[in-house]
Structures are given as C-alpha cells and as structure tokens.
Amino acid sequence: MSEIRLEIDGKSVTASEGMTLLEAARGAGIKIPTLCYHEKLEPFGGCRLCIVEVEERGWTKMVVSCVFPAAEGLVVRTRSEKIDRIRKMIIELLLAHAPDAFELLDLAKEYGADRNRFEKEASFCIHCGLCVRYCAEVKGKHAIGFVDRGVRKEIAFVPEIAANECWNCKECFELCPTEALQAAYVLTTAMTSPLSGASIPVPGKSGDHG
Amino acid sequence: MPLINSPAELDTFREDILSQRDPNKPCITLCSGSACHATGSHDVAARLAEELEKQGLAKEVDIRRTGCHGFCERGPIIVIHPDEICYFQIQPDDVPEIITETIKGKKVIERLVYDDPATNEKIVQESKIPFYKHQQRLVFGSNSSVDPKSIDDYLAIGGYNALAKALDRMTDEEVLEEIKKSNLRGRGGGGFPAGRKWEGSRNDPEPVKYVIVNADEGDPGAYMDRSLLEGNPHAILEGLTLGAYAIGAHEGYIYVRQEYPLAVENVHTAIRLAEEYGFLGKNILGSGFDFEVKVHKGAGAFVCGESTALMTALEGRVGEPRPKYIRSNIKGLWEKPSVLNNVETWANVPMIINKGADWFTEHGTETSKGTKIFSLVGKITNTGLVEVPMGTPLKDIIFKIGGGIPGGRKFKAVQTGGPSGGCIPEDQLDLPVGFDELTKAGSMMGSGGMIVMDEDTCMVDVARYFIEFLTDESCGKCVPCREGLRQMLKILTNITQGKGKEGDIELLEALSETAMEAALCALGKSAPNPFLSTLRYFREEYEAHINEKRCPALSCKELINYYIDPTKCKACRMCFRKCPANAIDSAKNKVHIIDQEKCTKCGTCFEVCPPKFGAVTKISGQPVPPPVPEEERTIRKSKDK
Numbered sequence A: 001m002s003e004i005r006l007e008i009d010g011k012s013v014t015a016s017e018g019m020t021l022l023e024a025a026r027g028a029g030i031k032i033p034t035l036c037y038h039e040k041l042e043p044f045g046g047c048r049l050c051i052v053e054v055e056e057r058g059w060t061k062m063v064v065s066c067v068f069p070a071a072e073g074l075v076v077r078t079r080s081e082k083i084d085r086i087r088k089m090i091i092e093l094l095l096a097h098a099p100d101a102f103e104l105l106d107l108a109k110e111y112g113a114d115r116n117r118f119e120k121e122a123s124f125c126i127h128c129g130l131c132v133r134y135c136a137e138v139k140g141k142h143a144i145g146f147v148d149r150g151v152r153k154e155i156a157f158v159p160e161i162a163a164n165e166c167w168n169c170k171e172c173f174e175l176c177p178t179e180a181l182q183a184a185y186v187l188t189t190a191m192t193s194p195l196s197g198a199s200i201p202v203p204g205k206s207g208d209h210g
Numbered sequence B: 001m002p003l004i005n006s007p008a009e010l011d012t013f014r015e016d017i018l019s020q021r022d023p024n025k026p027c028i029t030l031c032s033g034s035a036c037h038a039t040g041s042h043d044v045a046a047r048l049a050e051e052l053e054k055q056g057l058a059k060e061v062d063i064r065r066t067g068c069h070g071f072c073e074r075g076p077i078i079v080i081h082p083d084e085i086c087y088f089q090i091q092p093d094d095v096p097e098i099i100t101e102t103i104k105g106k107k108v109i110e111r112l113v114y115d116d117p118a119t120n121e122k123i124v125q126e127s128k129i130p131f132y133k134h135q136q137r138l139v140f141g142s143n144s145s146v147d148p149k150s151i152d153d154y155l156a157i158g159g160y161n162a163l164a165k166a167l168d169r170m171t172d173e174e175v176l177e178e179i180k181k182s183n184l185r186g187r188g189g190g191g192f193p194a195g196r197k198w199e200g201s202r203n204d205p206e207p208v209k210y211v212i213v214n215a216d217e218g219d220p221g222a223y224m225d226r227s228l229l230e231g232n233p234h235a236i237l238e239g240l241t242l243g244a245y246a247i248g249a250h251e252g253y254i255y256v257r258q259e260y261p262l263a264v265e266n267v268h269t270a271i272r273l274a275e276e277y278g279f280l281g282k283n284i285l286g287s288g289f290d291f292e293v294k295v296h297k298g299a300g301a302f303v304c305g306e307s308t309a310l311m312t313a314l315e316g317r318v319g320e321p322r323p324k325y326i327r328s329n330i331k332g333l334w335e336k337p338s339v340l341n342n343v344e345t346w347a348n349v350p351m352i353i354n355k356g357a358d359w360f361t362e363h364g365t366e367t368s369k370g371t372k373i374f375s376l377v378g379k380i381t382n383t384g385l386v387e388v389p390m391g392t393p394l395k396d397i398i399f400k401i402g403g404g405i406p407g408g409r410k411f412k413a414v415q416t417g418g419p420s421g422g423c424i425p426e427d428q429l430d431l432p433v434g435f436d437e438l439t440k441a442g443s444m445m446g447s448g449g450m451i452v453m454d455e456d457t458c459m460v461d462v463a464r465y466f467i468e469f470l471t472d473e474s475c476g477k478c479v480p481c482r483e484g485l486r487q488m489l490k491i492l493t494n495i496t497q498g499k500g501k502e503g504d505i506e507l508l509e510a511l512s513e514t515a516m517e518a519a520l521c522a523l524g525k526s527a528p529n530p531f532l533s534t535l536r537y538f539r540e541e542y543e544a545h546i547n548e549k550r551c552p553a554l555s556c557k558e559l560i561n562y563y564i565d566p567t568k569c570k571a572c573r574m575c576f577r578k579c580p581a582n583a584i585d586s587a588k589n590k591v592h593i594i595d596q597e598k599c600t601k602c603g604t605c606f607e608v609c610p611p612k613f614g615a616v617t618k619i620s621g622q623p624v625p626p627p628v629p630e631e632e633r634t635i636r637k638s639k640d641k
Helices: A019-026 A081-095 A100-110 A130-138 A159-163 A180-192 B007-019 B032-038 B041-054 B092-104 B151-155 B160-170 B172-182 B194-204 B224-231 B235-245 B259-276 B307-314 B341-355 B357-361 B393-401 B435-440 B459-473 B480-496 B504-518 B522-527 B527-548 B576-579 B604-608
Strands: A003-008 A010-016 A049-054 A057-065 A075-077 A144-147 A154-158 B027-031 B062-066 B078-081 B085-087 B212-213 B253-258 B292-298 B339-340 B371-378 B384-389 B411-416 B422-425 B449-453 B560-564 B585-588 B591-596 B616-622
Touching: A003 A019, A010 A019, A010 B371, A019 A049, A019 B172, A049 A081, A057 A081, A081 A100, A081 B480, A130 A144, A154 A159, A154 A180, A159 A180, B007 B151, B007 B160, B027 B041, B027 B435, B032 B041, B032 B224, B032 B449, B041 B062, B041 B092, B078 B092, B085 B092, B151 B235, B151 B259, B160 B235, B160 B341, B172 B194, B172 B235, B172 B341, B172 B357, B194 B339, B212 B224, B212 B235, B212 B307, B212 B341, B224 B259, B224 B341, B224 B371, B235 B253, B235 B259, B235 B292, B235 B339, B235 B341, B253 B259, B253 B307, B259 B292, B292 B307, B307 B339, B339 B341, B341 B357, B371 B393, B384 B393, B393 B411, B411 B459, B411 B527, B422 B527, B459 B480, B459 B527, B480 B504, B480 B522, B480 B527, B504 B522, B504 B527, B522 B576, B522 B591, B560 B591, B560 B604, B604 B616
Parallel strands: A003 A075, B027 B062, B212 B253, B212 B339, B253 B292, B371 B449
Antiparallel strands: A003 A010, A049 A057, A049 A075, A144 A154, B027 B078, B078 B085, B371 B384, B411 B422, B411 B449, B560 B616, B585 B591
C-alpha cells in the first residue's frame, strides 16, 4: 500500500492509500468527534458530526471525514468557526431526544451547545445505527433493525430473532451512546417472554429504562 | 415476428410499414395517457370502435390510442387526421356525432373545438391553439402520433433509426463525442453534463458497466417522465441502448415507480417487442452488440429518485443514499460504473444521434441546450405538459402557453424544481428558463415541475408544505436532514399558526445551513430551498406572521377570521344554510353574524356569498368588529335606498 501525505490542521500527516480522513487524523493524534463511527463497522455517515473542511486545488468544501478518502496533498481543517457551528447544531438537535446522554453532554460542553435549544422529544435513540450495524456486520444475526423512515424512524429488535440470539450476547449494549437500546431490548423481551423480561440484568450503564 | 438483422433490413421494413399506411386515410387519434384515462378516454375508445363498426366504417377509419398530448386540462383529446381537426373534452356520447358529422360529412363540430378564452375565436387545428403554438415539442411531440403499444408506429416515425445509424456507421466513441458535443445536461434535476458522466464510466477499467433509467419521478404535480414513458417507451429504450453502446454496457435497468402502472405496462410491452424485432438482446441489428434491459418497480419513495438511493434500492436493499464520495459513474450499482439518467434525458439521445449535436445546440441558451418539458400546474388556466426551448422566459410559459391565472386573480409566484426548488416572484418573470438562470434566482430546474401560485397563496405556508413533504420523504439516515427538517417544520408550522416568535427566522437559517452543508444526500442538502427562496423574496410575509400575527395572503386559518360586513349583507341566508358548523346567526331581513367561537374557518360562507353582495370578508391581524347591536340588524326593505 502506498503512502500519502496530507496536511491536517497545519500538521503534515502520513496515511496509507484507502484510509479515510478520520482514520488519517486519528492516526496522527488529531481528535475529530464522532457518534456513529466504529472501527469494526462499515462507515455509515449518519451523524455528520465528523464534518471537516477540505481544500483541494483552491476549492474549500465541507465533507464528513469518516467516509472521505485521504488523498495526496489534501489540506484539511478539523476546526473552524463554521465547523464548530454545524457540530453545535447537530449536538443540539440530538439533545432534544436524549438530553441526559453522557456522550452528548460532554460534546455539548466542548461546543457550547444548549441542551434546551429545541423542545424535548424523548425518544432516547439518536439513530447512530451502531447496534443495528454491529449485530448485522459483526455478529451476522440481524436481531435489531431500523423500521420506518424519516422522522418516524425507530430501532426495534426482531422478537423472533432476539428471543434466540440476544440472551447471551448483548454486545451492542455498550455501544449505545444514549442507553436507548436497553430500553428497546427490555421492551422486546417483556413482549416475548413477559415473566423473565422483568428481571434482565443490564450490564454496564446504570439506568433501567424498562 | 420479424427479426431485423441489419440497418438495411430495418430500412426495408420501415418502407413496408409506410407503404401500407395511406396518409389520406382518416385516422382518429385519442389521447390515452393517465390523465385522460381518468377523465374517460377508455370509454370514448370503446364507443369509437363500436360506432365505426355500426356505421360500417371500421375498415375505412383507423383509431390510434396515443400517449399524453400534454393539454391535460382539456382531455380527453381527439385529433382527426389528415385534417388535424382537434376536439377537446370528448365524452362517449359525442362519438356518434363525430363520426357522422366529421368523418362522413367532413364538417367541423363547433361546440367541440377549442374556444380561445382570450379572443373567443374557435380554433380547429391543434397546432394553431396558443397552448401548442408557442411550444417546441422536439421530445414530446411524437407522443401524439404513436400508439405506445405498437412498435410499428414508432418505426413509422423513424424510430430506431438512430440506433441503426450508430451501430452501422459510428464507433462507440463517436456516439459519446456527439453527446458531449451536444452539451446535453441531465433533465432530472442536477443538470450535470450527460456526456461527461458517460465518459467517466466509459473510461473506467472495470469491464462490467450499467446504464439506468431513473423513472422515479416523485415531485408533487410533476408527470413529464411518466407521460414520456407511457406514451413513447421505445424512444427511452433507444436512448438507453445508445448510451449502453457508448459506454460499453450490456445491461440496463429501468427503475420505475409502481404507482405508474400504465408506464410499467407499456415499457414491458416495448421491451418484449424490441427484443422480438432485434433492437434489444444479442447481436442487435447484426452488429455484434448485446444489450438487455430489465424493469425494476420501485415502491414509490421520493428519496429513491436520488441516484445513490436508487441504486441501493435496485440492489434490493432499503433505498437509502450511500455516504460515499465516489461518483456513481465510477462506483454505482454493485460498485460498478453506472450511468444513471432520467427518462427525459434518455429521450433526447436518439434525436441528437439522428440529427447531430450541431442541430441540437441550435436550440436553447449558451449553457442550457435543447428543450425542456415542464409540468405546468397550480393556479393556471391551461394545466398540462409543455415543452419549450431552454431560454424561454417564464412569462411566456405562464401567460402565452398557460393562459395566465384563472378567475381574474393576480399572479404571485411560480415554484419550480419540485420540493427542493424555490419560488420565483412576479418581478423575475422575464427570467429565461435554464439550469443556471434558475439556480441564480434561488430556485432550480429540477425535473421540471412548475407550480403557479396566485395572490391567495401564503408563501410561509408554501414553505411549510414543501418542508412537510420532505420530512415525510426523508430516509432519516442523517441528522441534519431528519432532525433539522423536523425542527424546521415545527417552527414553520408555529409561524403559520400565529405562534411564531422573534428569532425564528434566524433559527431557520441556521438549520438551513446545517442541512445544506452537512446532509448526506441531495434531498437533505436542497431541502431548505423552499424556505430560503420564500424568505428571499417574501420576507415581509414571514415578518407579518411573526410580529403582527397577520397572514397577508389571508390564507393561514389560525390567523384569519371571516366577518360579515353589515352594510353589504342582504340577509339572503345562503351562508347560513351552507355553514357546516352552524356558526351563523341569521333571521329574515336581519344582518347575519358569524359566531367566531363556533366558526371553523372552512371558508364556505365566503365562497357561497353571492358575488354581487360580497358581504363575507376575510380579515387578518386585526380584531373582528363587534357584532351589530340587535336593534340595528334589521335590513330596511327599500330596494333603491
């Protein structure tokens, strides 16, 4: 694999062919925030938080770094007034759904986002798709998926699959940035096996949202 | 079934068809597109066949059921050849008279011909009617002369000639060069040069390539792709095959929404016939070139018109756009180079190959060549499909062809480019339609939807309507689109309901920026356009709604009241009788009063109040005057004061 050199935030960075900007930046110790990225999973490009500015032949454009391929001679900026403004808005939009999620609150602090900017609409899920993709791509089980589309989109376990597969796995639980997943799972088990559903031990994070 | 093995055989076959057709034999063409189907074209056709049989003319007169003629406002339409006598809004019961009077008696039936509302002149021939006269129907014109289910009809007008020419006398590279030289730009929305897109695919080393027809037209009020595919499917197949030849593809797809059943049916028939005749399949016209086409019925989602979402759907997965930065013409369907163009773009291709790029570039403007089909709908006298050269001023389309605004109302704006397009106000009506001109005016060409709005339209509500449509149709994958649109819709709804507050416009602008800069696909990136363009030209309406709680167009229900002017009310009781909410207090000879508490603002009283009285008025941003005191309610009976 051939090496390429690019400039990120004024720093000369070496990357290899096929890397994304995000990977190149992280490899050089430059932090770009993400919510839907996971190194084991195919890039999703859904949260758009990792947006950066790219300068190429005198043109500046906004791209999301988790899918934009690193290329020789690119000039990249990971922070600017505009980038911060867009990230702040994205965080605020998500805080309307999950106002108490730790990851979002940390980001809110960094970008000066207001958790009350938009009217609260508790759905907890921010549609990062980590659980859905992990189950499909890593475990190959497809026990959880998105249903519907647009503003009505939700995550849901497929009860028939979840009843068999999820008991001993629950690897997706820790991926969830808002703890919405546990709630969805408890709801599903409560529906499929009402008696045992009530006492499912939820690993890791604190809340029992059932 | 003839299998045509060479361009020479095609010529002979075509001559054969033409020799069997007597140009002087009467032929009745009946418009049978979806719109006319809905207004009874099917029954008219049945009656025509029946009556010709009854009057012993079945052999002397041909009937041809064609696709859409464009003038949908007046369908079903009959054109009687060779004299080109044109009748509108035909009902089955008109048929016997048409046959006895016009076919047998050679007489024109006055009541069925076009009556020009502007001049009160009766116009008999289709091409002389203002709606058609000012058009240039290069692409759409054939729709009215071919039966989409007959390949012979298409061959009779020179169909598949371009394909024969290309395979016989042009290299694949020459076909590509011709398209590049023609500067044909994609008619689906983006306006990207078709030749450059094709070239990218052609030059990619990957041997497997695809060509795709985007027939997922989903813009509210737009149906030009539907009409083309329904009415002239072979033209699209021929264009697609030429594209395949140029880039080296051997497989093509037509992605058509299943809500277009007639288009699906006709395109299936066309593919079957083209295969039988040897225009598709192996060794086309004996050239050694192989190409096959498959039809994919889409489930009708607006986002599936977006190129990467369409390809994802073609692959059998949920139609969501893909997040990659590599163009589809390099990595598209199944990661292979794929040329995706919409129906109208493909329909232009045979014409360019037949007549040459130089002929094509004589039409249109500097940067937008050829013609464009628009779907003219809304508050317009002549609803329908119109095709004009690029560069035609909006004013000509709306007033010369469209016949202006009905009901003596004033023009306010025209929305172009579909939901992600924008509104263009009256003072910009001289704007020539072209890709770059429309973009500069804050709107876009899009696929060619054109919604005309009159003075009664509230522009804030228009923005709200389109954002609502997009909220429904967003795939929901990325945050700026899913969440941003959700919030934009909330704010816009609040404004139209009188709950707008200071800072709303700025917040909408910030949400727009996030969507434009950060959304994943073109749907999200262009979604703020309805808001931004209405704000640009009608900012005062936003401010009136927010600051004065007033809707200047008197359209937003929550911000208006109906009021009966006591000096004009004649106590006719019409409003009282029609009010569905029993909100009107009426008595004989007494001024009627609307109970504002009970009023649901349905507007019935306003509509039914006789125009000569005009007593019911709409008010906004001001308090409703108190009801007339009981002792003053009696209307004195004196007729002349």
